[in-house]
Amino acid sequence: MRLLGRWSLASFMAGVINAFYYFLLVFLSAAGVAIALWIALTPGHNVSMNFQMPVQFELNPAIHPFMTTRHDVQAASITQAHGTLQVIALASSIIGIAWPGLIFASITLAMVLVVLNRLRAIFRSLRDRNPFAASNASRIRMIGMALVLGELARAGPGAWYAGRLTKEISFTGLTFKGDLSINTWVIFSGLILLMLAEVFKEGAEMKGDLEAARKIQVSLVPGEVFRKKDVVVHARMRPAKIVGGDYYDVLELDERRLAVIVGDVAGKGLPAAMLMASVLGSVRALCSAGLRGSELVRALNRHVYTSTSDNRFVTLFYGEVDSTTGEMMYVNAGHNPPILLRSDGRLERLQPTAIVLGVMGDAGVEAGHVEIRPADRLLLFTDGFSEAFNKADEAYGEERLTESFVRVRMLASSVVVERLITDVLKFCGSVQPPDDMTLMLVGREAA
Numbered sequence: 001m002r003l004l005g006r007w008s009l010a011s012f013m014a015g016v017i018n019a020f021y022y023f024l025l026v027f028l029s030a031a032g033v034a035i036a037l038w039i040a041l042t043p044g045h046n047v048s049m050n051f052q053m054p055v056q057f058e059l060n061p062a063i064h065p066f067m068t069t070r071h072d073v074q075a076a077s078i079t080q081a082h083g084t085l086q087v088i089a090l091a092s093s094i095i096g097i098a099w100p101g102l103i104f105a106s107i108t109l110a111m112v113l114v115v116l117n118r119l120r121a122i123f124r125s126l127r128d129r130n131p132f133a134a135s136n137a138s139r140i141r142m143i144g145m146a147l148v149l150g151e152l153a154r155a156g157p158g159a160w161y162a163g164r165l166t167k168e169i170s171f172t173g174l175t176f177k178g179d180l181s182i183n184t185w186v187i188f189s190g191l192i193l194l195m196l197a198e199v200f201k202e203g204a205e206m207k208g209d210l211e212a213a214r215k216i217q218v219s220l221v222p223g224e225v226f227r228k229k230d231v232v233v234h235a236r237m238r239p240a241k242i243v244g245g246d247y248y249d250v251l252e253l254d255e256r257r258l259a260v261i262v263g264d265v266a267g268k269g270l271p272a273a274m275l276m277a278s279v280l281g282s283v284r285a286l287c288s289a290g291l292r293g294s295e296l297v298r299a300l301n302r303h304v305y306t307s308t309s310d311n312r313f314v315t316l317f318y319g320e321v322d323s324t325t326g327e328m329m330y331v332n333a334g335h336n337p338p339i340l341l342r343s344d345g346r347l348e349r350l351q352p353t354a355i356v357l358g359v360m361g362d363a364g365v366e367a368g369h370v371e372i373r374p375a376d377r378l379l380l381f382t383d384g385f386s387e388a389f390n391k392a393d394e395a396y397g398e399e400r401l402t403e404s405f406v407r408v409r410m411l412a413s414s415v416v417v418e419r420l421i422t423d424v425l426k427f428c429g430s431v432q433p434p435d436d437m438t439l440m441l442v443g444r445e446a447a
Helices: 006-041 091-127 134-166 184-220 270-288 294-305 397-407 413-428
Strands: 048-059 081-090 174-178 225-228 231-238 246-254 257-265 314-322 325-332 339-341 347-349 369-370 377-381 439-446
Touching: 006 081, 006 091, 048 134, 081 134, 091 134, 134 174, 225 294, 231 257, 231 413, 246 270, 246 413, 246 439, 257 439, 270 294, 270 314, 294 314, 294 325, 294 377, 339 397, 377 413, 397 413, 413 439
Parallel strands: none
Antiparallel strands: 048 081, 048 174, 225 231, 231 439, 246 257, 257 314, 314 325, 325 369, 339 347, 339 377, 377 439
């Protein structure tokens, strides 16, 4: 995680607010005990206290005449000047004089603790990469209302009580009255937070829609394990966001053959997911129409080319496996070359036989052939693995993926898939993988 990254900043702020929150709790507890002991043990006539309040004042020009060296100034007076009145009172009477202030201070401190508690929850959600949690909108709204109402509550009663107290205090030549001193920046900040709460409310609703889209996307792809005779397929898809642009599919073509498909739509998030759903549906429709191999990929390329914008393209690996002989015909349309790990440890790569889909409407498509023998394993993957980075900005890369695949080749297929995903996430550490990741492992195993 980068030092100035938004999630690092959220973690830092969460720690600062937590520290201040608990410090304030301890400080208030200690202060309450100290004040109680002080009131109980200290004679009132020996100790005095002082407190301050905002006031307005005017100078009596009869007592404080103005003077000037300018001949063009005929008169001047000070009216509605703002200042602070400091009052010193004996401890024996301080409660009688300052009780409204003490009550207000207690309410203010309680509000501060409530606001800090809400901030702690907000920054925890930011640290956990869940900014649009449903509860954050109400938390932000509460903070905004606390700022606006708290400032009004501070200014109004404060001015009223200052007016009452200044009636009994006089200075020669000065006239006092309570000052309705409102901090407009506090009010403005509170209003901004109230508007921001509405933004977060909309964000939470959009997140709910994305969660529903994720469930739909998961329902579009088959289960993570598929078997046809001695051909076993294990697959996993891990979107970088709530929804992603990777896809995979396993289709039964007839009694002997099945199709294994892995693809990657350029980009990520909702636009990529929508195109992914379109491509996946088109592949199934073309297979149902009887198209196979190169003919199917050519038809799919024309569909992607005519129905997407210029900056959207799709990589695709399409293979047809004979579940009896292990023979596989495949088309690799610009996709990461799958890794074929032979039972004797040799490695082969199934290189592209066509360009990516959506670039040219009449692009040529060729087919390749390979045999998957008993105990061989074919690993199909998307570029989310090769382009995953750690804190040092080092890419995981296909070489590391290959080495990890070789290390775990003797384990069960389901374990292999889990180990490969665990290895890349361990490499990334606290850095979130920036792209979707999909794995498919195809092998021949005795039933």
